[in-house]
Amino acid sequence: MRKGRFxxxxxxxxxxxxxxxxxxxxxxxxxxxxxxxxxxxxDGLLRNYAGRPSLLYFARKMTLDLGxxxxxxxxxxxxxxxxxxxxxVLGQALLARKMGKTRLIAExxxxxxxxxxxxxxxxxxxxxxxxxxxxxxxxxxxxxxRMELLGAKVHPVTSGTMTLKDAVNETLREWTxxxxxxxxAMGSVMGPHxxxxxxxxxxxxxxxxxxxxxxxxxxxxxxAVIACVxxxxxxxGAFYEFINDSSVRLIxxxxxxxxxDNPKNAATIANGTVGIFHGMKSLFCQDEYGxxxxxxxxxxxxxxxxxxxxxxxxxxTGRAQYVPVTDSEAxxxxxxxxxxxxxxxxxxxxxxxxxxxxxxxxxxxDKIIVVNISGRGDKDVAAIARYRGVxxxx
Amino acid sequence: MSRIKDAFSDGKAFVxxxxxxxxxxxxxxxxxxxxxxxxxxxxxxxxPFSDPVAEGPVIQAADERALAAGCTTDKLLDMVKSVSxxxxxxxxxxxxxxxxFTYGREKFIKRCAECGIxxxxxxxxxxxxxxxxxxxxxxxxxxxxxxxxxxSDSRAVMIAREARGFLYCVSSLGVTGMRSExxxxxxxxxxxxxxxxxxxxxxGFGISTPEQAAKMSAISDGVIVGSAIVNIVAEHGKDCExxxxxxxxxMKSAVK
Numbered sequence: 001m002r003k004g005r006f007x008x009x010x011x012x013x014x015x016x017x018x019x020x021x022x023x024x025x026x027x028x029x030x031x032x033x034x035x036x037x038x039x040x041x042x043d044g045l046l047r048n049y050a051g052r053p054s055l056l057y058f059a060r061k062m063t064l065d066l067g068x069x070x071x072x073x074x075x076x077x078x079x080x081x082x083x084x085x086x087x088x089v090l091g092q093a094l095l096a097r098k099m100g101k102t103r104l105i106a107e108x109x110x111x112x113x114x115x116x117x118x119x120x121x122x123x124x125x126x127x128x129x130x131x132x133x134x135x136x137x138x139x140x141x142x143x144x145x146r147m148e149l150l151g152a153k154v155h156p157v158t159s160g161t162m163t164l165k166d167a168v169n170e171t172l173r174e175w176t177x178x179x180x181x182x183x184x185a186m187g188s189v190m191g192p193h194x195x196x197x198x199x200x201x202x203x204x205x206x207x208x209x210x211x212x213x214x215x216x217x218x219x220x221x222x223x224a225v226i227a228c229v230x231x232x233x234x235x236x237g238a239f240y241e242f243i244n245d246s247s248v249r250l251i252x253x254x255x256x257x258x259x260x261d262n263p264k265n266a267a268t269i270a271n272g273t274v275g276i277f278h279g280m281k282s283l284f285c286q287d288e289y290g291x292x293x294x295x296x297x298x299x300x301x302x303x304x305x306x307x308x309x310x311x312x313x314x315x316x317t318g319r320a321q322y323v324p325v326t327d328s329e330a331x332x333x334x335x336x337x338x339x340x341x342x343x344x345x346x347x348x349x350x351x352x353x354x355x356x357x358x359x360x361x362x363x364x365x366d367k368i369i370v371v372n373i374s375g376r377g378d379k380d381v382a383a384i385a386r387y388r389g390v391x392x393x394x
Numbered sequence: 395m396s397r398i399k400d401a402f403s404d405g406k407a408f409v410x411x412x413x414x415x416x417x418x419x420x421x422x423x424x425x426x427x428x429x430x431x432x433x434x435x436x437x438x439x440x441x442p443f444s445d446p447v448a449e450g451p452v453i454q455a456a457d458e459r460a461l462a463a464g465c466t467t468d469k470l471l472d473m474v475k476s477v478s479x480x481x482x483x484x485x486x487x488x489x490x491x492x493x494x495f496t497y498g499r500e501k502f503i504k505r506c507a508e509c510g511i512x513x514x515x516x517x518x519x520x521x522x523x524x525x526x527x528x529x530x531x532x533x534x535x536x537x538x539x540x541x542x543x544x545x546s547d548s549r550a551v552m553i554a555r556e557a558r559g560f561l562y563c564v565s566s567l568g569v570t571g572m573r574s575e576x577x578x579x580x581x582x583x584x585x586x587x588x589x590x591x592x593x594x595x596x597x598g599f600g601i602s603t604p605e606q607a608a609k610m611s612a613i614s615d616g617v618i619v620g621s622a623i624v625n626i627v628a629e630h631g632k633d634c635e636x637x638x639x640x641x642x643x644x645m646k647s648a649v650k
Contacts, residue, residue, distance in 0.1 A: 012522055013491055015448045016553070017543035017564055019520050159454055160445060172447045177568040179545060276491045276518075276526075277445065289466050290496030291444040 004193025007316060009309035012192040014279045017176045025183075026194040028099045033201065038098065045090045049123065050080045052087075052205065056213035056370070061340050062360075069223065069363035071356060074210055074372045076234065077345065083375030084206060084234045085116035089185055091202035093120035096183035103127040103178070106185040107171040109136055109164035109230065110301035110348065111143025112375055113187035118152035120185075128152040131170045133163040136300045143379055161294045164230070164304045168278055188231025189308035192279030196308050203237025210370055211241050218368060224249040224359065227372040228351040229322065230266070230302035232311045234374035239320060249321070251359070252311065253351040255297030256324035266295035268307040269315055269322035275306075282309045298327040298387065301348040301375075329354040331387055334377060346375030347384070397484045397512045398436060398537050398559035402594035407435035407560075407616030408607075408649045409596055410642060411488065413456035413624055414439045415465025417631050419473050425627070428639050430483040433646035435616065436560075438515065439474065441467055441489035448517040450571025452621040455628065467497050471509050478510025486539065488515040491526065503530040513537035513559045521553050531558070542587070543567075544579045554587040560594040561587065563614065565601065571621045573600030581613040604648035611649040619645060 004010050012022060032038040046052040055075040063071045076084040093104060104121045105128075108114030114130040121128035130147055134156040137144050147154050160166040168191075175184045186195040189203070207225070214222055225242060227235035229252035242248040257265035265271065272283035277292060285293040285305040297303040314320035330347055333354035338344045345353055349372065356371045363369070377384075385392045401407055410429045414422050426437055442457035442465055449457070470487075478485055487506060494502045494516065506514060513536060519526060524538065531538040537559030542550045544566060554561055563584060565576050584595050597610045598618030610617045626641055627634045 012520065013518050014520060015517050015543070016520050016541045016549075017448075017545050017567065019522070019549065020545045020547060159451075160458075165445065169445050169447050173450075173569045176448070179567065273496070276495050278447075279518075284492075286492070286496060288496070290493035291461065292492070 004197065006310045006313035009280065009282050009312040010193055010196060011281050012279060013276050013281065014192045015176060021175065021179050022192050022194065024099070028095060029194055029198055032095055032098055038094065042091055042094055045094065046087065046205070050086045050090060051078065053209045054078050056210060056217065058217070059341050065340060066357060066360040068360040068365060069367035069369045070365070071360055072214070072222070072368065072370045073343065074206060074238065074370055076206065077349070077373045077376035081112070081116045081119050082378065083112040083116065083346065084203060084237060085113045085187065086119070087205055087237065088187070088199050088202040088233060089113070089116040089120045092183065092185045092198065093124050093126065096185070097124055097126065099183065101181055101183040103182045104185050105129045105131070105171055105174050105182055106187055107164065107167035108132050108187065109167065109303060110299065110346070111136070111140040111147065111379065112301060114147050114152070114154070115143055115150070117185050118147040118150035121152060122150045129174070130154045131157050131167045131174065133157050133161070133167050135162040136164065139300050139383055140379055164300065165292065188233040189236045189310060190231040190278060190280060190306065196280065196310055199233050200236045200240060200310060203233050204240040206234065206237035206372065207239060207241035210238065214370070221245055221248055222368040222370045223247070223363065224251060224369045225372070226251045226253065226352045226356050226369060228253045228302060228348045228374060229307060229311060230255065230304045230348065231306070232308040234372055236308060236310060238372040239314070243319060250314065250319065251355065252320055252322040253325045253355045254322055255299055255302035255351060256326045257296045257298070259326055260324045264296035266297040266303050266305065267324040268305065270324050272307070277306060280309045282312045283307055298330065298383070299347045299351065301346070302351065323355055325351040325354045331384060333357060334380070334384060343373065344377035345373050346377050347380040349374045396537050396559050399594060401435045401484055402560060402615050406611045406649050407594070407596060408433060408646045409436045409438060409598070409616055409618040410434045410623055411438040411440060411618065411620030412627060413453060413460050414441055414470040415460035415463055416456040416624070416627055417459060418463050419465060419469055421632050421634070423473050423477050424635055425638055426477050426485070427481060428635050429642050430481040432639050432642040434483055434642060436484050436486060438486045438488045438620070439470065441470055441487055441493055443490045443493055446490060448569055450569040450621060452624050452628070453570050456624045467493055471505050474511060475509035484512035485510065486513040486515060487511055491516050491519050494527070499527060500530055503527065503534050503536055506536050507534040511536060513539050515539040515562060517541065521549065542583060544583065546583060550583050550587055551590050554591045554593055557591065557593045560596050560615070562618065563595050563597045565597050565599045565610065568599070570599055572602040576600050576606055576610065584614060604644055607645050607648040608650065617649055
């Protein structure tokens with residue numbers, strides 16, 4: 001296998017001007033990933049700052065209500081800053097500091113990665129600038145203020161569709177302007193090598209913990225692990241340690257927006273074709289001339305026209321399956337989990353909850369499903385109210 | 395001998411760039427002939443892309459205008475096929491890898507050759523990934539242009555040794571677009587490159603004034619100007635030809 005490849009997917013398709021930066025990052029990561037001191041520091045941050053390990057919670061009421069497989073929720077929403085994003089950001093910020101970088105830049109969709117990056121920057125005395133599509137700064141106004149409160153500068157991106165893909169474009173452009181003191185803290189398992197590998201490695205703690213916690217609770221592995229997929233970092237984290245356990249079904253839930261047959265969707269696996277964009281060969285929603293399609297989802301965090309290269313490989317080999325979930329199914333699941341378990345999930349994670357509601361009744365009561373609740377839903381409350389026609393002011 | 399390399403044999407080269415299909419294909423065709431008449435040594439035609447990550451705001455906006463006006467890869471190829479028979483100035487395509495990959499790599503490079511395209515520039519395909527196109531380009535006699543940047547350091551020599559046509563030297567950090575000042579760091583890299591190869595070296599990114607063109611051409615074999623021309627097209631739309639002519643003439647005389 002060529003370096004940084006997952007089958008034919010992955011690679012390093014970026015302007016020459018950034019090549020030395022990604023190679024410097026790769027060299028540093030190869031060194032520090034095996035450095036006991038680095039790992040001790042990161043482990044300390046994850047335990048004492050992020051609050052790991054996160055709980056694996058048995059959702060008794062949901063299980064009884066659906067009448068099929070037992071459902072466990074992996075509570076990444078309980079992490080500091082409210083999502084799985086902190087796992088990756090603490091790793092990358094620590095790595096960047098070891099590399100002598102003093103400034104973090106990052107893209108964000110829903111704002112969770114931006115908040116996590118701003119948080120890590122505050123903790124580690126680093127400068128921080130976040131790029132966020134203008135449409136998303138409006139959908140997620142609270143997170144914009146949260147980032148500013150943490151000391152970050154937020155740049156609304158007005159190019160293209162003004163959403164996550166444009167935020168990635170602009171962060172890449174900013175990196176070419178200022179490289180020597182700056183680390184691009186990529187938020188998902190995407191972009192040029194080594195980012196898909198680094199982000200996966202910092203997120204795989206999710207599946208490592210699920211495995212340990214499940215063995216302790218049930219004495220066996222789960223039958224299915226379900227996670228939402230945009231770029232795919234929480235799903236990659238939840239899947240990784242189970243890839244070689246063939247009895248465990250791995251299911252990624254894509255944002256189907258208004259439906260996979262409606263142009264307003266972001267279901268890359270369902271509708272995408274092979275392309276090369278944002279540094280990687282993977283699957284993308286695009287037209288016959290390779291123009292990247294304007295995608296749509298109610299969830300700003302899943303509103304992305306591509307998917308990480310390792311997911312493209314897991315799909316191609318059939319090891320994981322990917323299913324579309326619509327806006328309306330996700331909103332219903334958002335409300336369902338809130339009322340049934342008293343847990344308000346992020347609208348992104350609600351896509352995974354929605355599929356669990358379909359799957360659990362089809363499985364026997366002796367089966368076990370784990371749903372990754374990648375983030376908490378506080379940030380989405382106003383948007384869900386708007387969706388339901390309720391006029392509330394934040 | 396490459397037609398592109400030839401373009402550097404008669405003094406220093408002035409390379410111009412416009413976004414294809416901005417504001418429409420007919421204007422692009424007229425501008426190609428006009429710039430050739432005014433002394434452009436090579437002409438780059440951008441195939442617009444929805445997400446041009448190496449471009450600043452001026453060329454991003456041009457790509458958006460061209461796509462909104464209905465420009466496609468096929469329409470540009472058809473136009474180039476016709477216009478390349480009416481000028482001797484070598485024409486190049488500049489575009490991102492995805493439009494080429496999705497069109498079909500082999501089909502694209504073959505059509506480029508048929509239509510008289512002398513070379514292609516793909517800014518998101520670095521040395522390590524050039525295998526995507528280099529074999530096809532060799533087979534079809536299309537020069538695949540390599541780029542170096544001020545951050546290339548030890549990579550510059552490796553890249554230059556395998557370069558075809560000319561070596562595109564990015565003047566400074568950042569994306570395309572006019573800059574008030576351009577440092578001399580790329581000049582130091584060119585000295586190293588010249589020790590190992592005689593490939594012509596042209597400097598681009600940020601150059602817009604005759605003074606900058608004179609300064610950069612003094613340390614290289616030519617200069618590349620894009621955003622400044624695209625800006626004139628943005629300002630004057632379909633009536634831009636006389637303004638572009640005047641600008642190209644003034645810049646050409648500064649490149650010595």
